[in-house]
Amino acid sequence: MxxxxxxxxxxxxxxxxxxxxxxxxxxxxxxxxxxxxxxxxxxxxxxxxxxxxxxxxxxxxxxxxxxxxxxxxxxxxxxxxxxxxxxxxxxxxxxxxxxxxxxxxxxxxxxxxxxxxxxxxxxxxxxxxxxxxxxxxxxxxxxxxxxxxxxxxxxxxxxxxxxxxxxxxxxxxxxxxxxxxxxxxxxxxxxxxxxxxxxxxxxxxxxxxxxxxxxxxxxxxxxxxxxxxxxxxxxxxxxxxxxxxxxxxxxxxxxxxxxxxxxxxxxxxxxxxxxxxxQAEWPARMQRLTEGPLIDLAGPQAELWLDGGHNPAGGRALAATLAAMPPRPTHLVCGMLNTKDVGGYLHPLAAHADSLTAIAIEGEPNTLPAVETAAQATKVGFDAQTADSVDQAVRQIVENDSRARILLCGSLYLAGRILRNHR
The missing domain is CATH 3.40.1190.10 (Mur-like, catalytic domain)
Structure with a gap:
């Protein structure tokens, strides 16, 4: 420290x-x-x-x-x-x-x-x-x-x-x-x-x-x-x-x-x-990850993206970004805080992703439990499941599809943890 x-x-x-x-x-x-x-x-x-x-x-x-x-x-x-x-x-x-x-x-x-x-x-x-x-x-x-x-x-x-x-x-x-x-x-x-x-x-x-x-x-x-x-x-x-x-x-x-x-x-x-x-630099805003342990885990054919948006407007912006990207099977790994409008954030995204894997944000006292995020995701139309960690979620996704586009999203706190741990 x-x-x-x-x-x-x-x-x-x-x-x-x-x-x-x-x-x-x-x-x-x-x-x-x-x-x-x-x-x-x-x-x-x-x-x-x-x-x-x-x-x-x-x-x-x-x-x-x-x-x-x-x-x-x-x-x-x-x-x-x-x-x-x-x-x-x-x-x-x-x-x-x-x-x-x-x-x-x-x-x-x-x-x-x-x-x-x-x-x-x-x-x-x-x-x-x-x-x-x-x-x-x-x-x-x-x-x-x-x-x-x-x-x-x-x-x-x-x-x-x-x-x-x-x-x-x-x-x-x-x-x-x-x-x-x-x-x-x-x-x-x-x-x-x-x-x-x-x-x-x-x-x-x-x-x-x-x-x-x-x-x-x-x-x-x-x-x-x-x-x-x-x-x-x-x-x-x-x-x-x-x-x-x-x-x-x-x-x-x-x-x-x-x-x-x-x-x-x-x-x-x-x-x-x-x-x-x-020349603007602003991490965790639809940021492509290109190196680190998560990239090694995902394999050479997968795409890994990170976005820290967390409210309904952020969800709409992210949905529009996904809609404009070249077609590719897209899977979300999502962790959110319990103070956020989870349904409002996820609703616009449901039409643009094949699945959502919910996680709790490690070390964050105000994290929403993974099962609650998954329940909200199911409610707005996602094929949703849970994982115990970001690593496990990524592993599950690439086992089913090695060419997946994986988007880590839902919270700046999650984004920060990923950027800290996966350099």
Whole structure:
């Protein structure tokens, strides 16, 4: 266990609730640290239900192609915590992470604070100490009361597509959830808005109008469309004719549009726009696995893919991606958390897969038991069974079909475990 891992384990115990949306504890610890959030490079703040990480990754690729140094904050991590904090483009070094976490632990002085809050404070502290041109800041949950929403004057805010998720924290209707996401909009700060349902868009527009924040809305102020083997982005400034995104799936074309609208607002060139869609790195989003023990287990003829989507919108995006791929017998290995809408996620996928093997996510206390995932899968039309592990599931599938396309899916936590264990 690394030094930072030991500190992170201690920080987990400071508050009984994993999620407790409030800004009071954030303001307290940031004040104790000397308000580092006021000394970080200009912030691009990203909220939304789906596509936050991919959109942020594309913006980062575009900015860096123009020579900018970019901090980035994202969550959750997949293989190791360091992924959450990039300093001027590079993952935070272990020594810096451990020292920053210890400083935040000392400043907090044992008071109640959630893990996400104290680690967000650590990110702000790290960002304040390394020179950069921009800070990309991804909301953890919601927006209005999220720990990241302590930035009074961002350079830009972005709202990716809003859909129903995390209803126990954000409300159970689209307008309520959109209202939480729109909480990142700030007075007179431009906001890029991805394609939204009308109910969500009305709430976002009302919030922006009240704050005189200029909106740049998909379908009104900018357009994105597939054009044969590429994409076309168009707005009042002109047209960018670009390659398809290197991140796979039609939903990534929509994410690219949002990223390109942001880059346009930041004065990017067409060269930067091209880099945004061709050089973005974002693991576990329809990622092809090419090496490691699982590949050895699956054999040379099988295809192995990994996707961390976990809500109904993620299921629809994944179904559309599978539908567009060359035909091949497709089998899902699925593990999910017990907080998710399992039926809503699986329903769109049933028509695009020959079977589903359910597993519990190893080492994850909130995993849904394999038998419950399998029962939900059967209910929406899958030929479903269970396995004791990812390895066993893959073995079962290739024994029946050595040329199978195997998709490991259902949770970022499952994706992270696979990326950690199968390098």
């Amino acid at each position: 690394s030094h930072s891992d030991a500190i992170l384990d201690r920080l987990m115990a400071l508050h009984p609730k994993v999620i407790d949306l409030s800004l009071d504890r954030m303001h307290r610890i940031l004040a104790a640290l000397g308000n580092p959030e006021r000394r970080i490079p200009p912030v691009i703040h990203v909220a939304g239900t789906n596509g936050k990480g991919s959109t942020q990754a594309m913006i980062r690729a575009g900015l860096q192609a123009g020579g900018a140094r970019v901090h980035a904050y994202t969550s959750p991590h997949l293989a190791r915590f360091h992924e959450r904090i990039r300093l001027a483009g590079e993952l935070i070094p272990e020594a810096d992470l451990a020292a920053t976490l210890e400083e935040c632990e000392a400043a907090n002085d044992g008071q109640p604070i959630t893990f996400f809050e104290i680690t967000t404070a650590a990110a702000f502290l790290a960002f304040s100490r390394v020179p950069a041109d921009y800070t990309l800041l991804e909301v953890g949950l919601g927006g209005r009361l999220d720990a990241t929403n302590v930035i009074d004057d961002p350079r830009l805010t972005i709202i990716t597509p809003v859909s129903i998720d995390h209803t126990q924290y954000l409300g159970d209707t689209l307008p309520l959830i959109a209202g939480e996401k729109a909480g990142i909009i700030k007075p007179r700060v431009p906001c890029i808005v991805a394609a939204q349902d009308d109910d969500a868009l009305r709430v976002i527009e009302a919030r922006a109008q009240g704050l005189t924040a200029p909106l740049s809305i998909c379908g009104q102020h900018w357009q994105i469309a597939r054009d044969r083997d590429g994409i076309v982005y168009q707005d009042d400034h002109g047209l960018w004719d670009l390659p398809l995104p290197n991140l796979i799936g039609d939903h990534q074309i929509q994410n690219a549009g949002t990223a390109l609208a942001a880059l346009r607002d930041l004065g990017a060139t067409e060269t930067q726009a091209r880099a945004a869609v061709t």
